Amino acid sequence: MSTEYARNDWYVVADVNQLAAGQVVETRLLGQPLRVSGSPDAPLVTTADGTALPAQLRYDHIWTSPGADPRPLPDIAEAAERDRTFVPCGGVRVRCSPLRAVENFLDIAHFPFVHTGILGEEPHTEVAPYKVEIREDVDEVWATQIGFHQPQAAKSATEAIETRYEYRVPAPTTAVLYKTCPPKPEAWDVIAIFVQPLAENECIAWPWMALYDEVTPYADLVQFQQEIFLQDRSILENQKPTLLPLDPRLEIPTRCDLTSVVYRRWLKRKGATYGALTTAA
Amino acid sequence: MTFKLYNYVLSGNCYKIRLMAALLDVAYETIAVDFYPGFEHRSPGILALNPAGTLPVLTSGDMVLTETQAMLTWLALTYDVTGTWYPVDDPERLATITEWLGFAGRLSQSAGLARLHDMLNWPADEKAVKAAAISDLRTLELHLNDRVLEGGLWIAGDGPTIADIACFPYTALSPDAGLEHDGYPAIRNWLYAVRALPGFVAMPGIHYLHDLKETSGD
Amino acid sequence: MGVGVGVRMNSVAVGLSRDLAPKRVMRAVAYGHDLAVWRDGENGLHAWDNRCPHRGMRLSHGFVRGDRLACLYHGWQYRKDGGCAYIPAHPGLEPPETIRAQTYSVIEKSGVIWVSTGNDAQGVDTGPVSEPLRSLTFFCAEAIARAAFEDTPFAGNLPQVESTGRLVAGGHPVAVLANPVTESETLIHVLTSAGVGIAAKKALSRWCEAARSVAERQAA
Numbered sequence: 001m002s003t004e005y006a007r008n009d010w011y012v013v014a015d016v017n018q019l020a021a022g023q024v025v026e027t028r029l030l031g032q033p034l035r036v037s038g039s040p041d042a043p044l045v046t047t048a049d050g051t052a053l054p055a056q057l058r059y060d061h062i063w064t065s066p067g068a069d070p071r072p073l074p075d076i077a078e079a080a081e082r083d084r085t086f087v088p089c090g091g092v093r094v095r096c097s098p099l100r101a102v103e104n105f106l107d108i109a110h111f112p113f114v115h116t117g118i119l120g121e122e123p124h125t126e127v128a129p130y131k132v133e134i135r136e137d138v139d140e141v142w143a144t145q146i147g148f149h150q151p152q153a154a155k156s157a158t159e160a161i162e163t164r165y166e167y168r169v170p171a172p173t174t175a176v177l178y179k180t181c182p183p184k185p186e187a188w189d190v191i192a193i194f195v196q197p198l199a200e201n202e203c204i205a206w207p208w209m210a211l212y213d214e215v216t217p218y219a220d221l222v223q224f225q226q227e228i229f230l231q232d233r234s235i236l237e238n239q240k241p242t243l244l245p246l247d248p249r250l251e252i253p254t255r256c257d258l259t260s261v262v263y264r265r266w267l268k269r270k271g272a273t274y275g276a277l278t279t280a281a
Numbered sequence: 282m283t284f285k286l287y288n289y290v291l292s293g294n295c296y297k298i299r300l301m302a303a304l305l306d307v308a309y310e311t312i313a314v315d316f317y318p319g320f321e322h323r324s325p326g327i328l329a330l331n332p333a334g335t336l337p338v339l340t341s342g343d344m345v346l347t348e349t350q351a352m353l354t355w356l357a358l359t360y361d362v363t364g365t366w367y368p369v370d371d372p373e374r375l376a377t378i379t380e381w382l383g384f385a386g387r388l389s390q391s392a393g394l395a396r397l398h399d400m401l402n403w404p405a406d407e408k409a410v411k412a413a414a415i416s417d418l419r420t421l422e423l424h425l426n427d428r429v430l431e432g433g434l435w436i437a438g439d440g441p442t443i444a445d446i447a448c449f450p451y452t453a454l455s456p457d458a459g460l461e462h463d464g465y466p467a468i469r470n471w472l473y474a475v476r477a478l479p480g481f482v483a484m485p486g487i488h489y490l491h492d493l494k495e496t497s498g499d
Numbered sequence: 500m501g502v503g504v505g506v507r508m509n510s511v512a513v514g515l516s517r518d519l520a521p522k523r524v525m526r527a528v529a530y531g532h533d534l535a536v537w538r539d540g541e542n543g544l545h546a547w548d549n550r551c552p553h554r555g556m557r558l559s560h561g562f563v564r565g566d567r568l569a570c571l572y573h574g575w576q577y578r579k580d581g582g583c584a585y586i587p588a589h590p591g592l593e594p595p596e597t598i599r600a601q602t603y604s605v606i607e608k609s610g611v612i613w614v615s616t617g618n619d620a621q622g623v624d625t626g627p628v629s630e631p632l633r634s635l636t637f638f639c640a641e642a643i644a645r646a647a648f649e650d651t652p653f654a655g656n657l658p659q660v661e662s663t664g665r666l667v668a669g670g671h672p673v674a675v676l677a678n679p680v681t682e683s684e685t686l687i688h689v690l691t692s693a694g695v696g697i698a699a700k701k702a703l704s705r706w707c708e709a710a711r712s713v714a715e716r717q718a719a
């Protein structure tokens with residue numbers, strides 16, 4: 001196990017609602033206990049021995065990094081578009097590797113079986129070919145040209161549609177989904193997942209959305225996303241091994257798993273192995 | 282409109298009402314309450330309706346119900362044309378049903394709270410609630426195994442009643458708190474039977490029975 | 500050969516036949532291996548490594564369609580021999596032969612499902628004492644669980660221990676089978692004989708719970 005790479009990324013450790021309500025959050029990051037306090041505008045993150053870590057408010061969440069020289073926090077340009085509705089969906093604890101949680105977020109083939117009647121439905125199970133690349137200039141994984149038949153793609157969807165998807169992985173534990181916006185076809189809805197690694201085998205997932213939807217009540221938006229993520233939770237807690245295998249011989253992918261294959265390769269290449277199984281088959 | 286349900290999608294108690302209404306094929310209106318992360322059940326609007334601040338809340342006309350057992354009883358008496366979900370003409374069976382409705386209330390304090398703790402970091406004495414949850418699962422297993430020995434399956438009598446619906450969610454969701462069903466075969470088979478009921482609806486943590494669909498892939 | 504004594508054999512009791520209907524799957528542990536045990540539509544029994552070769556999902560969460568076990572995560576379907584037959588994301592694709600679930604040997608005997616991690620599962624013949632009573636988990640080691648049955652009175656009297664290792668509680672013959680799940684968890688299966696009435700069976704079921712209390716108090 002190595003935290004060397006992981007230490008220099010930024011991680012969500014609380015959301016804006018918690019600090020706005022005056023909560024002091026006792027949590028963990030990469031196995032170390034942390035305390036999050038202060039206000040949304042002046043958040044304070046301290047370790048067990050009282051050392052203050054850098055802290056910032058971005059995308060309605062409080063982020064920190066324990067490393068000496070953190071890489072930049074991923075930029076999500078849509079966060080600046082003020083006519084979007086921003087929805088932090090709360091943290092959900094999952095007994096799985098933080099990397100397995102991200103990989104599940106990048107997967108579409110499970111929609112008919114795990115998100116039945118919402119994001120997918122038999123017999124519409126086929127995954128058409130799509131494109132995956134590592135964009136070397138920004139060091140991000142991108143999956144594009146994805147289409148899938150969805151019974152209810154979003155709360156704002158009134159009928160089944162062929163949804164377009166693009167996935168972007170700007171950091172090992174941060175993933176962003178750009179997806180057809182039913183009421184505004186020229187724009188993308190943005191759904192991100194910020195994964196807080198509590199330990200190698202336990203994490204908190206913080207889903208966040210930036211949507212164009214002026215009709216749906218806010219609570220419905222939150223619950224739509226929570227319903228979907230909690231359907232994944234019971235899957236994630238039953239994958240074996242708990243850690244994400246990086247040796248390609250340990251699990252057998254097929255064509256539709258290209259995003260997962262490239263994500264694993266990218267992690268291995270970077271040495272981003274916190275939460276990964278690195279021993280050979 | 283039949284009734285309004287102030288609803289939280291991840292709540293097992295709210296799910297009892299959604300499930301019962303689906304099985305009775307009753308349409309209704311839901312009002313989403315942002316229980317987490319918004320703590321909206323503690324907002325003045327909800328507290329005015331239900332001073333206890335619990336979910337769900339069911340309203341119909343001037344009637345406001347805040348206890349799921351009462352809601353299940355009302356739903357069955359109002360919409361169950363078969364009269365089987367809450368069989369008022371059978372005192373002993375009705376008493377058994379009421380007994381297990383009480384048990385269902387305890388279960389939400391044990392298995393239900395353990396789940397909120399593990400899933401949403403809810404404050405709870407983890408060891409104590411999980412021990413209580415195991416004790417409750419054992420109580421249900423003993424009873425359901427008795428039913429199997431009698432040639433039965435359901436909690437009370439020969440068919441499903443509101444007692445089954447009341448006990449179903451937090452039993453089915455106990456793996457969310459790491460309490461698996463492996464050592465509870467009678468519970469496992471009873472859970473399957475509930476999921477196989479016509480009109481069944483799922484919730485996160487409880488999947489649809491894909492085996493009931495037509496075979497694909499041949 | 501005694502039932503209820505720690506007999507060394509190559510197979511372990513993972514459940515009662517009664518409790519696994521056709522087209523159902525359950526999780527089981529045998530000698531530390533996590534297994535999915537399932538029945539196809541024709542009542543055939545199968546025990547597999549509880550891990551989908553695709554992305555590691557526990558197959559015990561899956562579902563049975565006809566004579567195939569399907570994984571809940573992406574719906575991959577596996578034939579009775581463990582080979583992958585169908586990948587829903589690519590309906591036209593013939594899955595390569597290399598995709599297969601690891602299978603174990605499993606049989607039914609005395610109304611009990613027995614699994615071996617070798618290739619020749621055997622069961623214990625419990626003779627007429629093969630009427631299923633129940634399975635239940637004890638949070639203690641196997642030896643403590645077994646001993647507790649001998650130390651727990653039924654209707655005021657300690658059970659008799661027969662030379663076969665079987666117990667007689669309140670006049671009712673009882674066979675106790677144990678599957679050590681971990682050092683501190685034991686899955687117990689209890690059988691009695693067909694002539695025992697429902698009321699007596701319920702009483703025996705409560706006696707099992709009393710034995711569990713004795714065992715768990717001792718283990719604590």
Ligand code: FES
Nearest residue numbers: 551553554570573
């Ligand atoms: S993990 Fe089993 S089908 Fe994908």
Ligand SMILES: [Fe+2]
Nearest residue numbers: 104114115232
């Ligand atoms: Fe998912």
